[in-house]
Structure formats: C-alpha cells, structure tokens
Amino acid sequence: MSEYKLHCFCQSGNAYKCALMLNCAGADWEPVFVDFMNGATRDAAWRASVNEMGEVPMLEHAGERLSQSGVILHYLADQLGKYGGESESERREIWRWILWDNHKFTSFFASYRFRRSFAPSAEPAVMDFLKDRIDAAFAIADKRLAQTPFVVADRPTIADFSMIGYLFYPTEETGYDLTTTHPNIAAWVARMQALDGWQDPYDLMPGQRIAPRSS
Amino acid sequence: MSEYKLHCFCQSGNAYKCALMLNCAGADWEPVFVDFMNGATRDAAWRASVNEMGEVPMLEHAGERLSQSGVILHYLADQLGKYGGESESERREIWRWILWDNHKFTSFFASYRFRRSFAPSAEPAVMDFLKDRIDAAFAIADKRLAQTPFVVADRPTIADFSMIGYLFYPTEETGYDLTTTHPNIAAWVARMQALDGWQDPYDLMPGQRIAPRSS
Numbered sequence: 001m002s003e004y005k006l007h008c009f010c011q012s013g014n015a016y017k018c019a020l021m022l023n024c025a026g027a028d029w030e031p032v033f034v035d036f037m038n039g040a041t042r043d044a045a046w047r048a049s050v051n052e053m054g055e056v057p058m059l060e061h062a063g064e065r066l067s068q069s070g071v072i073l074h075y076l077a078d079q080l081g082k083y084g085g086e087s088e089s090e091r092r093e094i095w096r097w098i099l100w101d102n103h104k105f106t107s108f109f110a111s112y113r114f115r116r117s118f119a120p121s122a123e124p125a126v127m128d129f130l131k132d133r134i135d136a137a138f139a140i141a142d143k144r145l146a147q148t149p150f151v152v153a154d155r156p157t158i159a160d161f162s163m164i165g166y167l168f169y170p171t172e173e174t175g176y177d178l179t180t181t182h183p184n185i186a187a188w189v190a191r192m193q194a195l196d197g198w199q200d201p202y203d204l205m206p207g208q209r210i211a212p213r214s215s
Numbered sequence: 216m217s218e219y220k221l222h223c224f225c226q227s228g229n230a231y232k233c234a235l236m237l238n239c240a241g242a243d244w245e246p247v248f249v250d251f252m253n254g255a256t257r258d259a260a261w262r263a264s265v266n267e268m269g270e271v272p273m274l275e276h277a278g279e280r281l282s283q284s285g286v287i288l289h290y291l292a293d294q295l296g297k298y299g300g301e302s303e304s305e306r307r308e309i310w311r312w313i314l315w316d317n318h319k320f321t322s323f324f325a326s327y328r329f330r331r332s333f334a335p336s337a338e339p340a341v342m343d344f345l346k347d348r349i350d351a352a353f354a355i356a357d358k359r360l361a362q363t364p365f366v367v368a369d370r371p372t373i374a375d376f377s378m379i380g381y382l383f384y385p386t387e388e389t390g391y392d393l394t395t396t397h398p399n400i401a402a403w404v405a406r407m408q409a410l411d412g413w414q415d416p417y418d419l420m421p422g423q424r425i426a427p428r429s430s
Binding site for chain 2: 070096098107126140
C-alpha cells in the first residue's frame with residue numbers, strides 16, 4: 001500500500017496540483033479514482049464520508065484526511081521537505097499567490113474550460129463573463145512571470161504547483177494557446193514541464209478521457 | 216499614528232473581513248481610503264506601489280505591506296494573539312474554510328451583489344450562473360453551521376471573519392434574506408454581530424454609501 005492516497009480524476013486540475021507535486025517530489029503515492037463526471041461528489045454519502053465540500057482532491061495519509069488543494073500542498077511541503085517557503089516572508093508570499101489562484105486564477109479558467117468542453121451547453125454571456133476575469137488574472141500573472149522564473153522565487157514552490165493546475169490541459173479543451181497570448185506564462189509552463197517527475201494530467205490520474213464538446 | 220493601517224473602502228466585504236477582526240480584537244488601527252468605485256485599483260501606479268493584484272485590502276504594519284485577506288487575517292491572529300487555531304489540525308481546518316471561502320463562498324456572492332447593485336447592468340444568464348453557485352455554497356455552509364456555533368470551533372476564529380465578509384450588507388444590495396433561506400447561517404451571523412467591537416461595514420470603513428441600482 002502506498003504511503004499517500006490521492007482521491008482524484010484525470011479532468012481535475014485541482015487534483016492535478018497535488019498529484020504533480022507528489023510525483024515531482026518522488027513520493028510513494030497512488031491515486032484513488034473519484035467518478036466526478038457521473039456525479040460521485042454530489043452524492044450525500046460521498047460528502048459525509050470523504051468531503052462535505054463536495055470537491056476533490058482529498059488526501060489520505062497516516063490517518064489524516066485532508067481537503068482543499070492549498071491545504072494539501074502545504075501539508076506535503078512539510079512532510080516531504082520540498083517546495084515550501086524558506087522564510088516567513090516567502091511563506092506569506094506563497095499563501096498570497098495560492099489564495100489569489102483559488103479566487104481568481106484557477107477558478108474562472110477551470111469553470112470556462114468545463115463549460116466549454118464538458119458541460120451540455122455554455123451560455124455566451126457566462127463565457128464572456130468568465131473570459132473577462134480570466135484575461136484580467138492572466139495579465140497579472142504574465143506580468144509577474146516576466147520578472148521571476150517561478151511565481152515566488154527562483155525555484156519552484158507549491159505556489160507554482162497550485163497555479164499550474166489547469167495549464168497543461170490542451171488548447172482544444174481550454175480554448176487558450178498561451179504561447180501566442182501570454183508568452184511569460186507559457187515560458188513558465190515550459191519550465192514546470194521540465195521538472196523531474198512531470199507527467200501529463202491524463203497520464204498521472206485515473207478516469208476516462210472525454211472528447212471536448214467544442215472541438 | 217495608528218499601529219495598523221488598512222487600505223479599504225466601505226463596499227468591500229473582503230476588506231471588512233480584516234477591519235472587523237481588527238476592531239473586535241481591540242487593535243489600534245485606522246482605515247486608509249481606496250477610491251475603488253472610481254477606478255483607483257485599476258491604476259498602474261496604484262498597482263505598482265500598493266498591490267500588483269489590483270485588490271483591497273492591503274495592510275501596513277511595522278514596515279510590512281500585506282495583501283490577500285486570508286494572509287492578513289493569519290498575520291493579525293499571530294500578532295494580536297486572537298482568533299487563531301489552537302492546534303495543527305485546527306489551523307488546517309481554518310485554512311480549509313478560508314480557501315473554500317475565497318473560491319466558492321465569498322467570491323460568487325460578492326460578484327452577484329456587485330453586479331446586482333453597483334454595476335451599470337447585469338446579464339440574467341450571468342446572474343443565474345452566480346446564483347447556482349451561491350446556493351450550492353450556502354447549502355454547504357448552512358449544513359456545517361447546524362453542527363457547530365462557529366465555522367471551525369465553539370469560538371470564533373479567523374475562518375468566521377473571512378466567511379462573514381459580505382453577510383452584513385443589506386438585503387436590498389445582496390438580494391438575499393438569510394433568515395428565511397438559510398437559518399443556520401443567519402443564526403451564526405447574529406452570533407458574530409454580538410461580538411464586542413462589531414460594527415456595520417458602512418460605519419467601520421470609509422467611502423460614500425451608494426444606493427443600489429436594483430432597489
């Protein structure tokens with residue numbers, strides 16, 4: 001039995017944040033498949049036993065059951081001694097970018113991709129609303145990444161694993177080709193992809209790949 | 216000069232999270248007005264000197280400049296010795312709810328209120344999109360607050376100050392009357408309102424009150 005068990009599925013970039021960190025850190029881990037696409041996380045029994053917030057990822061380790069990718073990434077940084085902050089001010093910077101990621105960077109982009117590719121339909125007004133917010137957040141990140149190779153330091157930290165969550169999904173799913181629109185983000189994505197242990201989300205996590213509706 | 220300076224404005228529930236905690240903790244603090252409604256946070260010079268993320272609140276203290284309400288609340292809990300977690304597991308629970316608040320609980324509700332009351336117009340499809348997400352998040356919080364008087368413990372913590380941010384704005388702005396729709400959230404709001412130092416957001420923070428468009 002592996003030391004870490006991560007409840008996840010291949011379409012979840014929030015789960016991928018943790019899966020990728022586990023893999024890059026060389027941890028002994030295995031995925032536990034959650035059938036999100038068929039409603040598993042909306043089931044009352046699943047919520048009662050796994051996560052009342054109805055979300056993946058969920059990490060099992062040493063009798064602990066943790067949810068929220070930002071909590072899991074911090075826990076793993078402590079446990080594995082990798083990708084954490086090295087000073088109080090770096091630790092605050094990491095939290096600052098992870099909070100912003102949850103609020104503004106991952107959140108709207110994840111919703112946009114899901115509605116575009118996997119939902120039965122997508123209201124144009126909602127897609128415009130999301131796109132405005134994605135473009136505002138991506139501009140801030142692109143500017144930041146013009147100044148620093150990784151989000152918080154000159155080495156990758158858990159802030160990078162958090163923000164990178166949805167950026168390895170293909171353009172046919174997301175509708176974004178960052179190499180043309182946001183070159184500094186694209187260059188950072190390439191730096192993350194060069195890490196030992198990097199794997200594509202569809203290779204790293206279980207579940208069936210689904211052809212995106214829009215393609 | 217006060218010990219803490221909080222850059223804020225009266226319509227910002229994210230700033231209110233920190234203003235209310237400062238006040239309830241009895242800290243020596245003063246607000247610094249940010250003219251968000253007239254575009255101050257979109258100004259490049261403001262972003263360069265105050266917060267590259269273009270957001271309030273921002274806290275100045277002892278030479279530090281901190282942004283993201285979740286970072287500020289943790290910093291204040293450490294500095295003031297109040298409303299923090301008392302064990303590792305409580306500290307993780309606090310972060311778990313603050314992350315979820317940023318992603319799902321505050322975020323959609325804040326956007327909904329802003330578009331409903333202060334934006335020039337609100338697309339019905341976008342409002343429906345936001346309302347579906349608000350209702351899903353409020354159901355989770357209402358269930359939680361049926362089991363516990365405050366979000367994480369039997370006493371208020373910074374998780375409560377985070378989640379309460381937008382819930383003292385009036386029904387005419389938010390469109391929600393929680394006493395009829397979510398009684399456990401409403402009872403918790405009343406418990407927070409009973410804390411020493413509680414003040415209404417429009418009394419606690421500077422700026423001009425604006426009549427909501429929809430009323």
